[in-house]
Amino acid sequence: MQVLSATRVTPRMLRVTLGGADMAGFPEGSDGSHIKVFLPLAGQDRPVLPTLGPKGPVWPPRDQRPITRTYTVRRHHAGRGELEIDFVLHDDAGPASSWAAAAKPGNFIGLAGPAGPDRVIRDADWHVMAGDMSALPAIAAALESLPAAARGHAFIEVPDAGERQRIDTASQVTIHWLHRDEAGNDRADLLEQAVRAMPWPDGTLSATIAGESGAVVAIRDYLRRERGLDRNAIYAVPYWKASLTEEGYHEERHRIMDTMD
Template identity: 45%
Template sequence: MAELPVTFIQVTDITRITPRMARVTFEADHLDDSVGRSPDQQLKLCFPRAGQRLPVLPEQNDDAASWYQAFLAIPEDERPWMRSFTLRRRVPGTRTVEIDFVLHGDTGPATGWAGSARPGDRLGMVGPSAVYARPVSLTDSIAAADWLLLAGDETALPAIGTLLEALPKEARALVYIEVADHTEQQSFETAGDVTVHWLYRDGTPPGRSEVLPDAVRGAEFPPGRPFAWLAGEAGAVRALRRHLVNDRGLDKGSIDFSGYWRFKLTQDDAPTSEDMAEAQERLAEFQAAADDHS
Protein backbone atom coordinates (compact mmCIF):
# COMPACT_ATOMS: atom_id res chain seq x y z
CA MET A 1 0.00 0.00 0.00
CA ALA A 2 1.28 3.47 -0.90
CA GLU A 3 2.32 5.96 1.74
CA LEU A 4 -0.38 8.41 2.80
CA PRO A 5 1.06 11.90 3.42
CA VAL A 6 -0.31 13.59 6.54
CA THR A 7 0.32 17.20 7.55
CA PHE A 8 -1.26 20.15 9.32
CA ILE A 9 -2.22 23.26 7.34
CA GLN A 10 -2.88 26.81 8.53
CA VAL A 11 -5.20 29.40 7.00
CA THR A 12 -3.41 32.45 5.61
CA ASP A 13 -6.16 33.98 3.46
CA ILE A 14 -9.85 33.57 2.56
CA THR A 15 -11.41 34.92 -0.64
CA ARG A 16 -15.09 34.72 -1.60
CA ILE A 17 -14.77 33.98 -5.33
CA THR A 18 -18.56 33.70 -5.83
CA PRO A 19 -21.44 34.20 -3.38
CA ARG A 20 -21.45 30.47 -2.60
CA MET A 21 -17.78 29.51 -2.92
CA ALA A 22 -14.80 30.45 -0.76
CA ARG A 23 -11.17 29.92 -1.74
CA VAL A 24 -9.06 29.25 1.34
CA THR A 25 -5.29 29.59 1.16
CA PHE A 26 -3.26 27.41 3.53
CA GLU A 27 0.39 27.06 4.46
CA ALA A 28 1.31 23.39 5.02
CA ASP A 29 3.77 22.28 7.68
CA HIS A 30 5.35 20.07 5.00
CA LEU A 31 4.41 19.15 1.44
CA ASP A 32 5.67 16.58 -1.04
CA ASP A 33 7.15 17.88 -4.30
CA SER A 34 4.56 15.94 -6.33
CA VAL A 35 1.64 17.89 -4.86
CA GLY A 36 0.12 20.20 -7.46
CA ARG A 37 2.03 18.82 -10.44
CA SER A 38 -1.01 17.16 -12.06
CA PRO A 39 -4.73 18.00 -12.30
CA ASP A 40 -7.57 16.61 -10.20
CA GLN A 41 -5.52 15.69 -7.12
CA GLN A 42 -7.78 14.35 -4.38
CA LEU A 43 -7.15 14.83 -0.66
CA LYS A 44 -8.90 14.62 2.69
CA LEU A 45 -9.31 17.47 5.15
CA CYS A 46 -9.70 16.73 8.85
CA PHE A 47 -11.77 19.19 10.91
CA PRO A 48 -11.36 19.49 14.68
CA ARG A 49 -14.20 18.62 17.02
CA ALA A 50 -15.78 21.25 19.23
CA GLY A 51 -13.31 22.49 21.81
CA GLN A 52 -10.25 21.32 19.85
CA ARG A 53 -7.75 23.78 18.41
CA LEU A 54 -6.18 21.03 16.29
CA PRO A 55 -7.71 17.82 14.96
CA VAL A 56 -6.40 14.67 16.66
CA LEU A 57 -4.50 12.64 14.06
CA PRO A 58 -2.17 9.62 14.14
CA GLU A 59 1.40 10.24 13.10
CA GLN A 60 2.19 9.53 9.46
CA ASN A 61 3.56 6.08 8.72
CA ASP A 62 4.58 4.20 5.60
CA ASP A 63 1.34 2.26 5.19
CA ALA A 64 -1.98 3.92 4.36
CA ALA A 65 -4.11 1.04 5.64
CA SER A 66 -2.48 0.97 9.07
CA TRP A 67 -2.69 4.78 9.35
CA TYR A 68 -6.40 4.68 8.62
CA GLN A 69 -6.93 1.92 11.18
CA ALA A 70 -5.19 4.12 13.76
CA PHE A 71 -7.45 7.01 12.70
CA LEU A 72 -10.57 4.88 13.25
CA ALA A 73 -9.23 3.84 16.67
CA ILE A 74 -9.46 7.43 17.91
CA PRO A 75 -12.51 7.72 20.21
CA GLU A 76 -15.49 8.91 18.19
CA ASP A 77 -16.02 12.09 20.22
CA GLU A 78 -12.37 13.06 19.53
CA ARG A 79 -11.99 11.75 15.97
CA PRO A 80 -11.95 14.56 13.38
CA TRP A 81 -14.60 14.87 10.74
CA MET A 82 -12.92 13.85 7.48
CA ARG A 83 -14.15 15.24 4.15
CA SER A 84 -12.93 14.86 0.55
CA PHE A 85 -11.67 17.80 -1.50
CA THR A 86 -9.74 18.57 -4.67
CA LEU A 87 -6.54 20.58 -4.54
CA ARG A 88 -7.30 23.74 -6.51
CA ARG A 89 -3.73 25.01 -6.76
CA ARG A 90 -0.30 24.79 -5.22
CA VAL A 91 1.80 27.93 -5.47
CA PRO A 92 4.96 26.71 -7.26
CA GLY A 93 8.07 26.51 -5.09
CA THR A 94 6.15 26.96 -1.82
CA ARG A 95 4.11 24.99 0.73
CA THR A 96 1.09 27.18 -0.08
CA VAL A 97 -2.07 25.45 -1.31
CA GLU A 98 -5.53 26.68 -2.28
CA ILE A 99 -8.72 24.70 -1.64
CA ASP A 100 -12.23 25.80 -2.66
CA PHE A 101 -15.23 25.29 -0.33
CA VAL A 102 -18.85 25.26 -1.49
CA LEU A 103 -20.91 27.23 1.05
CA HIS A 104 -24.25 25.46 0.88
CA GLY A 105 -25.74 26.88 4.04
CA ASP A 106 -26.23 23.76 6.13
CA THR A 107 -24.54 22.75 9.38
CA GLY A 108 -22.06 20.22 7.96
CA PRO A 109 -18.56 20.35 9.46
CA ALA A 110 -16.81 21.52 6.27
CA THR A 111 -19.14 24.32 5.17
CA GLY A 112 -19.70 25.32 8.80
CA TRP A 113 -15.95 25.62 9.32
CA ALA A 114 -15.41 27.54 6.06
CA GLY A 115 -18.18 30.01 6.92
CA SER A 116 -16.37 31.12 10.07
CA ALA A 117 -12.70 30.40 9.23
CA ARG A 118 -10.05 32.97 10.06
CA PRO A 119 -6.31 33.28 9.36
CA GLY A 120 -4.42 31.13 11.84
CA ASP A 121 -7.03 28.36 11.98
CA ARG A 122 -5.54 24.89 11.44
CA LEU A 123 -6.76 21.66 9.84
CA GLY A 124 -5.26 18.27 9.08
CA MET A 125 -4.61 17.31 5.45
CA VAL A 126 -4.29 13.70 4.28
CA GLY A 127 -2.88 13.32 0.77
CA PRO A 128 -2.71 14.00 -2.10
CA SER A 129 -1.47 10.46 -2.62
CA ALA A 130 -1.30 7.64 -5.13
CA VAL A 131 -3.83 5.94 -2.82
CA TYR A 132 -6.50 8.21 -4.32
CA ALA A 133 -5.17 8.17 -7.91
CA ARG A 134 -6.28 6.20 -10.95
CA PRO A 135 -3.94 3.33 -11.94
CA VAL A 136 -3.62 4.97 -15.37
CA SER A 137 -2.70 8.66 -15.58
CA LEU A 138 -5.75 10.84 -16.11
CA THR A 139 -3.61 13.13 -18.25
CA ASP A 140 -2.63 10.20 -20.48
CA SER A 141 -6.27 9.10 -20.82
CA ILE A 142 -7.29 12.60 -21.89
CA ALA A 143 -4.40 12.88 -24.33
CA ALA A 144 -5.35 9.58 -26.00
CA ALA A 145 -8.92 10.78 -26.76
CA ASP A 146 -10.07 12.99 -29.63
CA TRP A 147 -11.92 15.31 -27.26
CA LEU A 148 -12.87 15.67 -23.61
CA LEU A 149 -16.31 15.83 -21.99
CA LEU A 150 -16.46 17.37 -18.52
CA ALA A 151 -19.75 17.42 -16.59
CA GLY A 152 -20.43 18.24 -12.96
CA ASP A 153 -22.05 20.52 -10.42
CA GLU A 154 -20.41 23.22 -8.31
CA THR A 155 -18.61 20.66 -6.15
CA ALA A 156 -16.73 19.61 -9.30
CA LEU A 157 -15.61 23.14 -10.16
CA PRO A 158 -12.19 22.93 -8.43
CA ALA A 159 -11.30 19.75 -10.33
CA ILE A 160 -12.72 21.07 -13.61
CA GLY A 161 -10.59 24.18 -13.18
CA THR A 162 -7.41 22.14 -12.81
CA LEU A 163 -8.30 19.95 -15.81
CA LEU A 164 -8.99 22.90 -18.10
CA GLU A 165 -5.85 24.71 -17.01
CA ALA A 166 -3.79 21.58 -17.78
CA LEU A 167 -5.11 21.15 -21.33
CA PRO A 168 -2.49 21.47 -24.04
CA LYS A 169 -2.90 23.82 -26.98
CA GLU A 170 -5.67 22.80 -29.39
CA ALA A 171 -7.03 20.05 -27.13
CA ARG A 172 -10.83 20.16 -27.41
CA ALA A 173 -13.21 20.08 -24.44
CA LEU A 174 -16.98 20.31 -24.06
CA VAL A 175 -17.97 21.33 -20.53
CA TYR A 176 -21.34 21.28 -18.73
CA ILE A 177 -21.48 22.81 -15.24
CA GLU A 178 -24.58 23.01 -13.03
CA VAL A 179 -24.67 25.83 -10.47
CA ALA A 180 -27.32 27.65 -8.45
CA ASP A 181 -27.55 30.71 -10.71
CA HIS A 182 -25.53 33.04 -12.95
CA THR A 183 -23.65 34.59 -10.01
CA GLU A 184 -21.78 31.31 -9.53
CA GLN A 185 -19.98 31.39 -12.89
CA GLN A 186 -16.18 31.29 -12.82
CA SER A 187 -13.55 31.92 -15.46
CA PHE A 188 -10.68 29.57 -16.29
CA GLU A 189 -7.41 30.04 -18.10
CA THR A 190 -6.76 27.34 -20.68
CA ALA A 191 -4.75 26.77 -23.83
CA GLY A 192 -7.37 24.35 -25.11
CA ASP A 193 -10.33 24.81 -27.42
CA VAL A 194 -13.00 24.84 -24.72
CA THR A 195 -16.78 25.38 -24.85
CA VAL A 196 -18.40 25.82 -21.43
CA HIS A 197 -22.15 25.55 -20.90
CA TRP A 198 -23.32 27.01 -17.57
CA LEU A 199 -26.56 25.46 -16.34
CA TYR A 200 -28.69 27.08 -13.63
CA ARG A 201 -30.94 25.39 -11.08
CA ASP A 202 -32.74 28.71 -10.43
CA GLY A 203 -34.29 27.69 -7.13
CA THR A 204 -34.35 23.90 -7.47
CA PRO A 205 -32.49 22.33 -4.51
CA PRO A 206 -29.07 20.78 -5.24
CA GLY A 207 -29.41 17.08 -5.93
CA ARG A 208 -33.00 17.39 -7.19
CA SER A 209 -32.32 19.19 -10.47
CA GLU A 210 -32.26 17.35 -13.82
CA VAL A 211 -30.69 20.28 -15.65
CA LEU A 212 -27.23 18.67 -15.96
CA PRO A 213 -28.28 15.17 -17.15
CA ASP A 214 -30.85 16.72 -19.50
CA ALA A 215 -28.27 19.06 -21.03
CA VAL A 216 -25.80 16.24 -21.72
CA ARG A 217 -28.53 13.99 -23.11
CA GLY A 218 -29.52 16.73 -25.54
CA ALA A 219 -25.99 17.72 -26.52
CA GLU A 220 -24.57 17.33 -30.00
CA PHE A 221 -21.19 15.69 -29.51
CA PRO A 222 -18.18 16.46 -31.71
CA PRO A 223 -16.92 13.67 -33.97
CA GLY A 224 -14.25 11.31 -32.72
CA ARG A 225 -13.62 9.31 -29.56
CA PRO A 226 -14.23 11.19 -26.29
CA PHE A 227 -12.94 10.74 -22.78
CA ALA A 228 -15.62 11.68 -20.22
CA TRP A 229 -14.99 13.04 -16.73
CA LEU A 230 -18.08 13.19 -14.47
CA ALA A 231 -18.39 14.38 -10.88
CA GLY A 232 -20.96 15.80 -8.48
CA GLU A 233 -24.07 14.43 -6.77
CA ALA A 234 -23.92 10.63 -6.95
CA GLY A 235 -27.35 10.10 -8.50
CA ALA A 236 -26.72 12.62 -11.28
CA VAL A 237 -23.31 11.08 -11.98
CA ARG A 238 -24.83 7.61 -12.27
CA ALA A 239 -27.51 8.92 -14.66
CA LEU A 240 -24.88 10.60 -16.84
CA ARG A 241 -22.72 7.49 -16.94
CA ARG A 242 -25.67 5.25 -17.89
CA HIS A 243 -26.54 7.64 -20.71
CA LEU A 244 -22.99 7.72 -22.07
CA VAL A 245 -22.63 3.92 -21.98
CA ASN A 246 -26.14 2.86 -23.02
CA ASP A 247 -27.16 5.66 -25.40
CA ARG A 248 -23.87 7.07 -26.68
CA GLY A 249 -21.92 3.80 -26.82
CA LEU A 250 -18.91 4.95 -24.79
CA ASP A 251 -16.66 2.27 -23.38
CA LYS A 252 -16.73 2.23 -19.57
CA GLY A 253 -12.95 2.57 -19.55
CA SER A 254 -13.33 5.95 -21.28
CA ILE A 255 -15.29 7.41 -18.37
CA ASP A 256 -13.86 8.70 -15.08
CA PHE A 257 -16.72 9.21 -12.60
CA SER A 258 -16.99 10.24 -8.97
CA GLY A 259 -20.03 10.74 -6.77
CA TYR A 260 -18.70 13.55 -4.58
CA TRP A 261 -21.83 13.77 -2.42
CA ARG A 262 -25.22 12.12 -1.89
CA PHE A 263 -28.58 13.84 -1.57
CA LYS A 264 -29.69 13.90 2.11
CA LEU A 265 -26.65 11.83 3.14
CA THR A 266 -23.16 12.73 4.36
CA GLN A 267 -19.82 10.94 4.18
CA ASP A 268 -20.50 9.72 7.72
CA ASP A 269 -23.63 7.82 6.64
CA ALA A 270 -23.43 4.18 5.60
CA PRO A 271 -23.12 3.48 1.87
CA THR A 272 -26.28 2.59 -0.02
CA SER A 273 -26.60 -0.53 -2.19
CA GLU A 274 -26.00 1.68 -5.23
CA ASP A 275 -22.86 3.10 -3.61
CA MET A 276 -21.54 -0.41 -2.94
CA ALA A 277 -22.29 -1.60 -6.49
CA GLU A 278 -20.56 1.47 -7.90
CA ALA A 279 -17.53 0.95 -5.66
CA GLN A 280 -17.23 -2.69 -6.74
CA GLU A 281 -17.43 -1.68 -10.40
CA ARG A 282 -14.82 1.04 -9.96
CA LEU A 283 -12.53 -1.41 -8.18
CA ALA A 284 -12.88 -3.94 -11.02
CA GLU A 285 -12.18 -1.28 -13.65
CA PHE A 286 -9.17 0.04 -11.73
CA GLN A 287 -7.78 -3.48 -11.40
CA ALA A 288 -8.29 -4.15 -15.12
CA ALA A 289 -6.55 -0.91 -16.00
CA ALA A 290 -3.66 -1.70 -13.66
CA ASP A 291 -3.31 -5.20 -15.17
CA ASP A 292 -3.28 -3.76 -18.70
CA HIS A 293 -0.41 -1.43 -17.80
CA SER A 294 1.61 -3.73 -15.55
Protein backbone atom coordinates in the same frame (compact mmCIF):
# COMPACT_ATOMS: atom_id res chain seq x y z
CA MET B 1 -1.38 22.80 7.64
CA GLN B 2 -2.40 26.34 8.59
CA VAL B 3 -4.76 28.73 6.90
CA LEU B 4 -2.94 31.54 5.11
CA SER B 5 -6.03 33.24 3.67
CA ALA B 6 -9.73 32.71 2.92
CA THR B 7 -11.22 34.50 -0.10
CA ARG B 8 -14.71 34.51 -1.59
CA VAL B 9 -14.59 33.41 -5.24
CA THR B 10 -18.37 33.70 -5.63
CA PRO B 11 -21.17 34.17 -3.07
CA ARG B 12 -21.27 30.39 -2.40
CA MET B 13 -17.64 29.42 -3.02
CA LEU B 14 -14.78 30.15 -0.62
CA ARG B 15 -11.13 29.52 -1.48
CA VAL B 16 -8.92 28.62 1.48
CA THR B 17 -5.15 28.81 0.96
CA LEU B 18 -3.06 26.54 3.20
CA GLY B 19 0.63 26.37 3.97
CA GLY B 20 3.12 25.11 6.51
CA ALA B 21 6.29 23.07 6.90
CA ASP B 22 4.43 19.83 6.15
CA MET B 23 3.78 21.04 2.58
CA ALA B 24 7.35 19.97 1.75
CA GLY B 25 7.24 17.05 -0.65
CA PHE B 26 3.60 17.44 -1.64
CA PRO B 27 3.46 16.00 -5.20
CA GLU B 28 3.52 18.45 -8.07
CA GLY B 29 0.83 18.12 -10.75
CA SER B 30 -1.84 17.43 -8.12
CA ASP B 31 -4.39 20.03 -9.24
CA GLY B 32 -7.81 18.36 -9.27
CA SER B 33 -6.72 15.36 -7.17
CA HIS B 34 -8.74 14.03 -4.24
CA ILE B 35 -7.56 14.77 -0.72
CA LYS B 36 -8.91 14.04 2.75
CA VAL B 37 -9.19 16.97 5.12
CA PHE B 38 -9.29 16.51 8.89
CA LEU B 39 -11.20 19.14 10.85
CA PRO B 40 -10.85 19.89 14.57
CA LEU B 41 -13.68 19.06 16.93
CA ALA B 42 -15.38 21.74 19.00
CA GLY B 43 -12.97 22.95 21.66
CA GLN B 44 -9.84 21.89 19.75
CA ASP B 45 -7.47 24.42 18.19
CA ARG B 46 -6.16 21.76 15.81
CA PRO B 47 -7.33 18.26 14.77
CA VAL B 48 -5.88 15.16 16.39
CA LEU B 49 -4.49 13.36 13.35
CA PRO B 50 -4.15 9.63 12.76
CA THR B 51 -0.65 8.19 12.71
CA LEU B 52 0.71 5.65 10.26
CA GLY B 53 1.15 2.16 11.66
CA PRO B 54 2.39 -1.06 10.04
CA LYS B 55 -1.17 -1.94 8.95
CA GLY B 56 -2.28 1.53 7.92
CA PRO B 57 -3.73 4.54 9.77
CA VAL B 58 -4.03 4.37 13.55
CA TRP B 59 -6.90 6.61 14.62
CA PRO B 60 -7.16 8.50 17.90
CA PRO B 61 -9.95 7.57 20.35
CA ARG B 62 -13.44 8.22 19.01
CA ASP B 63 -14.01 11.24 21.23
CA GLN B 64 -10.88 12.86 19.72
CA ARG B 65 -11.22 11.59 16.15
CA PRO B 66 -11.26 14.45 13.62
CA ILE B 67 -14.15 15.16 11.26
CA THR B 68 -13.06 13.80 7.87
CA ARG B 69 -14.23 15.04 4.49
CA THR B 70 -13.14 14.49 0.88
CA TYR B 71 -12.17 17.55 -1.16
CA THR B 72 -10.25 18.49 -4.29
CA VAL B 73 -6.95 20.28 -4.75
CA ARG B 74 -7.97 23.40 -6.65
CA ARG B 75 -4.42 24.54 -7.19
CA HIS B 76 -1.00 23.62 -5.79
CA HIS B 77 1.73 26.29 -5.83
CA ALA B 78 4.80 24.12 -5.29
CA GLY B 79 7.26 27.02 -5.42
CA ARG B 80 5.39 28.90 -2.67
CA GLY B 81 4.49 25.84 -0.63
CA GLU B 82 0.79 26.67 -0.82
CA LEU B 83 -2.35 24.67 -1.52
CA GLU B 84 -5.79 26.01 -2.46
CA ILE B 85 -9.06 24.23 -1.62
CA ASP B 86 -12.47 25.54 -2.70
CA PHE B 87 -15.33 25.03 -0.24
CA VAL B 88 -19.00 25.30 -1.19
CA LEU B 89 -20.84 27.30 1.48
CA HIS B 90 -24.22 25.67 2.12
CA ASP B 91 -27.32 27.24 3.65
CA ASP B 92 -27.66 24.14 5.86
CA ALA B 93 -23.95 24.23 6.63
CA GLY B 94 -22.23 20.98 7.52
CA PRO B 95 -18.95 20.70 9.47
CA ALA B 96 -16.63 21.49 6.55
CA SER B 97 -18.70 24.39 5.22
CA SER B 98 -18.99 25.84 8.74
CA TRP B 99 -15.25 25.49 9.33
CA ALA B 100 -14.43 27.20 6.03
CA ALA B 101 -16.86 30.06 6.62
CA ALA B 102 -15.12 30.84 9.93
CA ALA B 103 -11.54 30.13 8.73
CA LYS B 104 -8.93 32.71 9.69
CA PRO B 105 -5.16 32.87 9.12
CA GLY B 106 -3.41 30.61 11.61
CA ASN B 107 -6.24 28.05 11.94
CA PHE B 108 -5.09 24.43 11.71
CA ILE B 109 -6.42 21.67 9.46
CA GLY B 110 -5.11 18.21 8.63
CA LEU B 111 -4.67 16.77 5.15
CA ALA B 112 -3.96 13.38 3.57
CA GLY B 113 -3.36 12.61 -0.09
CA PRO B 114 -3.40 13.32 -2.94
CA ALA B 115 -5.06 10.29 -4.53
CA GLY B 116 -7.35 9.25 -7.33
CA PRO B 117 -7.03 8.42 -11.03
CA ASP B 118 -6.38 10.94 -13.80
CA ARG B 119 -9.46 13.04 -14.52
CA VAL B 120 -8.82 13.40 -18.26
CA ILE B 121 -7.14 11.71 -21.19
CA ARG B 122 -5.25 14.78 -22.43
CA ASP B 123 -4.59 13.57 -25.97
CA ALA B 124 -8.23 12.59 -26.66
CA ASP B 125 -9.83 14.15 -29.76
CA TRP B 126 -12.77 15.47 -27.70
CA HIS B 127 -13.63 16.08 -24.07
CA VAL B 128 -16.96 16.14 -22.29
CA MET B 129 -17.14 17.30 -18.67
CA ALA B 130 -20.19 17.61 -16.43
CA GLY B 131 -20.68 18.43 -12.78
CA ASP B 132 -22.29 20.64 -10.16
CA MET B 133 -20.65 23.10 -7.76
CA SER B 134 -19.07 20.29 -5.75
CA ALA B 135 -17.29 19.19 -8.94
CA LEU B 136 -16.40 22.69 -10.13
CA PRO B 137 -12.87 22.70 -8.60
CA ALA B 138 -12.04 19.37 -10.26
CA ILE B 139 -13.51 20.40 -13.62
CA ALA B 140 -11.75 23.78 -13.52
CA ALA B 141 -8.42 22.10 -12.72
CA ALA B 142 -8.97 19.61 -15.54
CA LEU B 143 -9.77 22.37 -18.02
CA GLU B 144 -6.68 24.31 -17.01
CA SER B 145 -4.53 21.22 -17.61
CA LEU B 146 -5.63 20.67 -21.21
CA PRO B 147 -3.47 21.63 -24.19
CA ALA B 148 -4.47 24.39 -26.61
CA ALA B 149 -5.62 21.86 -29.23
CA ALA B 150 -8.14 20.19 -26.89
CA ARG B 151 -11.79 20.51 -27.95
CA GLY B 152 -15.12 19.60 -26.39
CA HIS B 153 -17.81 20.76 -24.00
CA ALA B 154 -17.92 21.34 -20.23
CA PHE B 155 -21.34 21.55 -18.55
CA ILE B 156 -21.32 23.12 -15.08
CA GLU B 157 -24.52 23.33 -13.02
CA VAL B 158 -24.71 26.25 -10.58
CA PRO B 159 -27.58 27.78 -8.58
CA ASP B 160 -27.58 31.06 -10.54
CA ALA B 161 -25.46 33.33 -12.74
CA GLY B 162 -23.70 34.78 -9.69
CA GLU B 163 -21.86 31.47 -9.21
CA ARG B 164 -20.12 31.55 -12.58
CA GLN B 165 -16.38 31.96 -12.13
CA ARG B 166 -13.37 32.57 -14.30
CA ILE B 167 -11.59 29.46 -15.58
CA ASP B 168 -8.29 30.11 -17.34
CA THR B 169 -7.96 27.37 -19.95
CA ALA B 170 -5.83 27.44 -23.09
CA SER B 171 -8.06 24.77 -24.62
CA GLN B 172 -10.90 25.14 -27.12
CA VAL B 173 -13.38 23.41 -24.80
CA THR B 174 -16.65 25.37 -24.66
CA ILE B 175 -17.91 26.01 -21.11
CA HIS B 176 -21.69 25.89 -20.66
CA TRP B 177 -23.07 27.30 -17.39
CA LEU B 178 -26.41 25.74 -16.44
CA HIS B 179 -28.39 27.93 -14.00
CA ARG B 180 -30.75 26.04 -11.74
CA ASP B 181 -32.88 29.11 -10.98
CA GLU B 182 -33.68 29.42 -14.69
CA ALA B 183 -34.26 25.71 -15.33
CA GLY B 184 -36.21 25.06 -12.10
CA ASN B 185 -34.51 24.32 -8.80
CA ASP B 186 -36.33 20.99 -8.45
CA ARG B 187 -35.05 19.65 -11.77
CA ALA B 188 -32.69 16.71 -11.25
CA ASP B 189 -31.75 15.93 -14.86
CA LEU B 190 -30.29 19.26 -15.97
CA LEU B 191 -26.77 17.92 -16.53
CA GLU B 192 -27.91 14.66 -18.08
CA GLN B 193 -30.11 16.41 -20.64
CA ALA B 194 -27.33 18.84 -21.52
CA VAL B 195 -24.93 15.96 -22.21
CA ARG B 196 -27.56 14.12 -24.23
CA ALA B 197 -28.18 17.22 -26.37
CA MET B 198 -24.48 17.58 -27.21
CA PRO B 199 -23.68 16.71 -30.85
CA TRP B 200 -21.75 13.46 -30.75
CA PRO B 201 -18.24 13.97 -32.16
CA ASP B 202 -16.04 11.69 -34.25
CA GLY B 203 -12.79 10.41 -32.80
CA THR B 204 -11.71 9.48 -29.29
CA LEU B 205 -13.51 11.02 -26.34
CA SER B 206 -12.56 11.55 -22.70
CA ALA B 207 -15.37 12.03 -20.16
CA THR B 208 -15.04 13.67 -16.73
CA ILE B 209 -18.25 13.40 -14.67
CA ALA B 210 -18.63 14.25 -10.97
CA GLY B 211 -21.11 15.63 -8.47
CA GLU B 212 -24.46 14.40 -7.14
CA SER B 213 -24.87 10.62 -7.27
CA GLY B 214 -28.03 10.38 -9.37
CA ALA B 215 -26.71 12.71 -12.08
CA VAL B 216 -23.31 11.00 -12.26
CA VAL B 217 -24.81 7.51 -12.58
CA ALA B 218 -27.34 8.63 -15.22
CA ILE B 219 -24.70 10.33 -17.38
CA ARG B 220 -22.28 7.45 -17.07
CA ASP B 221 -24.99 4.96 -18.04
CA TYR B 222 -25.80 7.06 -21.10
CA LEU B 223 -22.15 7.21 -22.18
CA ARG B 224 -21.57 3.49 -21.63
CA ARG B 225 -24.85 1.91 -22.74
CA GLU B 226 -26.14 4.26 -25.42
CA ARG B 227 -22.90 5.69 -26.77
CA GLY B 228 -20.65 2.67 -26.19
CA LEU B 229 -17.85 4.67 -24.62
CA ASP B 230 -15.11 2.49 -23.12
CA ARG B 231 -15.08 2.47 -19.32
CA ASN B 232 -11.41 3.48 -19.32
CA ALA B 233 -12.33 6.71 -21.10
CA ILE B 234 -14.70 7.76 -18.31
CA TYR B 235 -13.82 9.35 -14.97
CA ALA B 236 -17.13 9.24 -13.10
CA VAL B 237 -17.24 9.81 -9.33
CA PRO B 238 -20.39 10.50 -7.28
CA TYR B 239 -19.28 12.98 -4.62
CA TRP B 240 -22.51 13.27 -2.64
CA LYS B 241 -26.17 12.30 -2.46
CA ALA B 242 -29.10 14.51 -1.55
CA SER B 243 -30.25 14.11 2.10
CA LEU B 244 -27.17 12.08 3.16
CA THR B 245 -24.05 13.18 5.04
CA GLU B 246 -20.64 11.97 3.90
CA GLU B 247 -20.67 9.38 6.67
CA GLY B 248 -24.14 8.20 5.63
CA TYR B 249 -23.20 8.05 1.97
CA HIS B 250 -19.78 6.42 2.41
CA GLU B 251 -20.83 2.78 1.99
CA GLU B 252 -23.36 3.49 -0.77
CA ARG B 253 -20.78 5.47 -2.76
CA HIS B 254 -18.36 2.56 -2.66
CA ARG B 255 -21.15 0.15 -3.66
CA ILE B 256 -21.99 2.39 -6.65
CA MET B 257 -18.34 2.65 -7.67
CA ASP B 258 -17.89 -1.14 -7.41
CA THR B 259 -20.92 -1.87 -9.59
CA MET B 260 -20.11 0.61 -12.36
CA ASP B 261 -19.20 -1.44 -15.43
